[in-house]
Amino acid sequence: MTGSTAPAAAPQGAPAPLPRPAAPPPTTPPADAVLPPRAPGAPAPGTPIEPHYDLCFGCGPQRPDGLQLTAVAGEGLTVDARFTVRAVHQGGPGLAHGGLLTTAMDETLGTLNWLLHAPAVTGRLETDFVRPVPVDSELHIHAWVTGVHGRKVYSAAEGRIGGPDGPVAIRAQALFIQVKLEHFTTHGRPEDIKKALDDPDLFKRARAFEVNP
Numbered sequence: 001m002t003g004s005t006a007p008a009a010a011p012q013g014a015p016a017p018l019p020r021p022a023a024p025p026p027t028t029p030p031a032d033a034v035l036p037p038r039a040p041g042a043p044a045p046g047t048p049i050e051p052h053y054d055l056c057f058g059c060g061p062q063r064p065d066g067l068q069l070t071a072v073a074g075e076g077l078t079v080d081a082r083f084t085v086r087a088v089h090q091g092g093p094g095l096a097h098g099g100l101l102t103t104a105m106d107e108t109l110g111t112l113n114w115l116l117h118a119p120a121v122t123g124r125l126e127t128d129f130v131r132p133v134p135v136d137s138e139l140h141i142h143a144w145v146t147g148v149h150g151r152k153v154y155s156a157a158e159g160r161i162g163g164p165d166g167p168v169a170i171r172a173q174a175l176f177i178q179v180k181l182e183h184f185t186t187h188g189r190p191e192d193i194k195k196a197l198d199d200p201d202l203f204k205r206a207r208a209f210e211v212n213p
């Protein structure tokens with residue numbers, strides 16, 4: 001005997017044993033993560049958070065087929081968002097598509113980054129679907145930062161049907177990674193980047209991140 005804790009070799013032809021997870025899930029903040037204060041200039045609690053890009057599928061007002069999700073800054077590092085599931089969002093008959101609900105969680109969780117005043121992109125997003133969401137439902141999503149560690153922002157959210165106290169339909173945990181603004185000006189399709197940079201409002205909002213990193 002060597003004293004090793006490695007699982008015994010599987011009999012020939014049998015599937016190999018599954019490896020055990022070595023670390024906590026990557027969307028759970030490490031013990032030394034911090035909860036920073038809201039950034040100076042972050043939208044005050046109760047204030048609507050403007051869409052970050054008019055053509056965004058999640059929040060863009062110029063996307064009639066999108067979610068047109070709206071968000072309001074909450075207390076501390078929290079956000080409350082809403083969107084109404086429409087017929088174009090169906091997966092099963094009369095039911096919201098799961099991937100689309102995940103998009104709503106991604107969008108809401110992403111909005112938390114305005115409170116930290118640092119641009120960030122989703123690295124990992126985990127979603128639990130708890131109950132089906134019928135078309136015409138209004139989904140109320142509450143999201144909060146669970147910790148920040150270097151460039152990594154950990155967060156969680158819960159979506160309820162019909163109101164902030166309605167039944168929970170969806171839960172999510174995410175890891176966002178803070179990036180430089182160049183992330184958005186170098187990777188996308190050039191004509192879209194040019195259009196976005198020509199929009200003085202969007203440019204002003206994007207610049208605010210650079211002034212208050």
Ligand SMILES: CCCCC/C=C\C/C=C\C/C=C\C/C=C\CCCC(=O)SCCNC(=O)CCNC(=O)[C@H](O)C(C)(C)COP(=O)(O)OP(=O)(O)OC[C@H]1O[C@@H](n2cnc3c(N)ncnc32)[C@H](O)[C@@H]1OP(=O)(O)O
Pocket residue numbers: 026052053058106107108109110111113114118119120121122123124150151152175177179184185193196197202205206
């Ligand atoms: C043109 C005008 C500008 C317009 C925009 C203006 C402002 C926008 C600002 C804010 C937006 C506000 C609201 C937005 C709301 C919602 C939007 C929805 C958000 C999205 O929908 S956004 C799209 C999907 N998203 C992506 O398109 C990302 C693709 N990806 C990459 O672009 C890279 O992959 C990146 C940058 C993620 C990392 O690359 P990198 O080179 O910078 O850093 P690196 O790899 O070193 O990772 C550093 C540490 O994160 C760990 N890490 C990385 N990735 C991980 C993963 N997946 N799982 C677990 N850990 C991960 C590493 O393990 C390391 O950890 P450690 O430090 O401990 O070693």
